Amino acid sequence: MSTESPESTVQSSADEHSQSYLSALRSWVGLTKDQNNLVGMLFVLPNVIVFSGFMLLPVLYAFYLSFMEWNLFLGEGTYVGLENYVTILTPLPWENNWAALRSPTANLWWFSLRNTVIYTVGVIPLQVFGGLGVAMLLNKSIRGKGIYRAAYFMPVMLSGAASAVIWRWLFATDGVINDLLRPLGLAHNWATDPVTALPSLMVIAIWGGIGFNMILYLAGLQNVPEELYEAARLDGATRWYRFRHVTWPCLRNTTFFVLVMAIIGAFQVFGIALAFAGGGPYYATTTVVVLIYERAFNQGAFGEAAAMSFLLFLIIFVFSYLQYKHFGANEVDY
Known part of the structure; x- marks a missing residue:
């Protein structure tokens, strides 16, 4: 006969969900079970954020501008598709x-x-x-x-x-x-x-x-x-x-x-x-x-x-x- 309390059952279920979420995160970033680089990923995260803010986003914005006839002074443009x-x-x-x-x-x-x-x-x-x-x-x-x-x-x-x-x-x-x-x-x-x-x-x-x-x-x-x-x-x-x-x-x-x-x-x-x-x-x-x-x-x-x-x-x-x-x-x- 099981002696587990309802509280321990809930805690065990929460731990299982946490492990599943962590496994999914590891799979998404390309880590295997033998790798424990989560701390390293956290150290890299500030650099990723800076790179995204100062390099990746401007590049994506420039790609958007390549389909526009853009007026710098007005800060607006007209969509022209592949015309450029x-x-x-x-x-x-x-x-x-x-x-x-x-x-x-x-x-x-x-x-x-x-x-x-x-x-x-x-x-x-x-x-x-x-x-x-x-x-x-x-x-x-x-x-x-x-x-x-x-x-x-x-x-x-x-x-x-x-x-x-x-x-x-x-x-x-x-x-x-x-x-x-x-x-x-x-x-x-x-x-x-x-x-x-x-x-x-x-x-x-x-x-x-x-x-x-x-x-x-x-x-x-x-x-x-x-x-x-x-x-x-x-x-x-x-x-x-x-x-x-x-x-x-x-x-x-x-x-x-x-x-x-x-x-x-x-x-x-x-x-x-x-x-x-x-x-x-x-x-x-x-x-x-x-x-x-x-x-x-x-x-x-x-x-x-x-x-x-x-x-x-x-x-x-x-x-x-x-x-x-x-x-x-x-x-x-x-």
Whole structure:
């Protein structure tokens, strides 16, 4: 015969309901029975709230604006559906004999995207492999290693606008670079020529990006087990084979991170492009983000600028996902 009181029965039922609710909460946040990270989740909660309030909600609001013709001063707008996206993408590049990629007057969005892609393709390989090469040189026991590391990292500490102003002075008609090239008859106003303005901008990005990637690769190189190099030397592996079969595979995770960050940074280039040439001459340095800035703050087309932002997000997401599929699926453990 049961001796449980009605009060204990009610308490037991309440405990069972609490456990079921807790199990449902664990399942919702992805925790198993073997994990007890509820306290950790509570510590993370303030950061999640701040992220939601200052980043996620503005992003969602911008997505809402991308379907509006928005008036900033009145704080109101008219719903236009996909009209902003259609306006941005029309005409398509393959229409009119690819004129949208050759002339900014045909479609400035596609022309700025072309500039951004050229910039990305030209900058990323030199940033990545330049950073790797410098990291391998400075990972050795050489005199003054700390000074060299600081010198290569110095451009990273400068703001993009400051770097652009410095290099604009260097590339000027009476600048230092032309002073060196003038005796050879190669002096040129690099920043004001539509043909050379974008390559000059790429030089600034390469100069500033190598130091950042150098630090990341230095961290990766110092985590490669020395035993792997010793085993390779005992097997008679040359320096190239040690790099090809030991160093490079162990840097796979680092390279994945470096490439993703480099792609995101290249597609979002803004500060140096605006400060170096203001998007000119003749839109030669107008990248996608510079165009978004011009549409929003100079022309007041906030709805169209928001639509451009989400098209850029989609492009960056696709490239980042492809990098993850290529590198992230085969992470290296050592």
